[in-house]
Amino acid sequence: DAGVIQSPRHEVTEMGQEVTLRCKPISGHNSLFWYRQTMMRGLELLIYFNNNVPIDDSGMPEDRFSAKMPNASFSTLKIQPSEPRDSAVYFCASRPNRVGAGELFFGEGSRLTVL
Amino acid sequence: GQQLNQSPQSMFIQEGEDVSMNCTSSSIFNTWLWYKQDPGEGPVLLIALYKAGELTSNGRLTAQFGITRKDSFLNISASIPSDVGIYFCAGQRLETSYDKVIFGPGTSLSVIP
Numbered sequence: 001d002a003g004v005i006q007s008p009r010h011e012v013t014e015m016g017q018e019v020t021l022r023c024k025p026i027s028g029h030n031s032l033f034w035y036r037q038t039m040m041r042g043l044e045l046l047i048y049f050n051n052n053v054p055i056d057d058s059g060m061p062e063d064r065f066s067a068k069m070p071n072a073s074f075s076t077l078k079i080q081p082s083e084p085r086d087s088a089v090y091f092c093a094s095r096p097n098r099v100g101a102g103e104l105f106f107g108e109g110s111r112l113t114v115l
Numbered sequence: 116g117q118q119l120n121q122s123p124q125s126m127f128i129q130e131g132e133d134v135s136m137n138c139t140s141s142s143i144f145n146t147w148l149w150y151k152q153d154p155g156e157g158p159v160l161l162i163a164l165y166k167a168g169e170l171t172s173n174g175r176l177t178a179q180f181g182i183t184r185k186d187s188f189l190n191i192s193a194s195i196p197s198d199v200g201i202y203f204c205a206g207q208r209l210e211t212s213y214d215k216v217i218f219g220p221g222t223s224l225s226v227i228p
Binding site (some may be wrong): 056 | 215
């Protein structure tokens with residue numbers, strides 16, 4: 001079975017450029033999460049979708065960040081304009097919607113470097 | 116806000132030794148999860164715990180959901196080099212309409228052959 005698929009795996013861009021990260025969750029999973037990982041702050045939850053609807057975006061750093069989930073099989077995280085402090089590994093994770101399910105399944109991450 | 120603490124922050128052990136790490140919180144959680152992250156990869160689920168007091172094993176790994184629901188521990192027996200990585204605990208609790216999952220800062224494990 002295919003796991004969570006993220007693209008690109010690596011992105012190097014210059015400050016001020018727009019960055020779009022993509023995620024395809026596991027088929028049948030109704031919940032999708034975007035996390036950011038840095039050495040200083042660890043794994044931070046940015047936004048959580050349930051049935052394609054954003055439920056909690058309190059972790060989104062600022063207006064430069066936006067996320068969408070137009071359908072059950074695709075989500076994007078966009079940073080515009082990007083800044084060097086956005087450099088991090090961004091993970092997408094999905095979770096089945098059955099009662100009591102807690103397990104998140106992570107993608108391999110998108111490593112972003114903003115110069 | 117809610118916060119998970121993991122200890123130790125890092126460990127250096129000899130191959131064959133047993134490992135113990137734990138996770139604590141000031142808040143009660145409904146579920147505890149333990150993940151391992153290899154370099155350049157995403158976290159992978161090792162063990163999920165759903166009931167206070169529950170003790171669950173997965174091969175050489177054993178984890179327990181604390182009675183108070185505010186802590187959990189993970190043990191690894193007879194460590195091997197491929198156990199190297201960062202181990203994260205995560206707690207899930209019901210908040211209004213959804214289950215929020217919070218991750219600890221991780222325990223970095225190094226195994227010396």
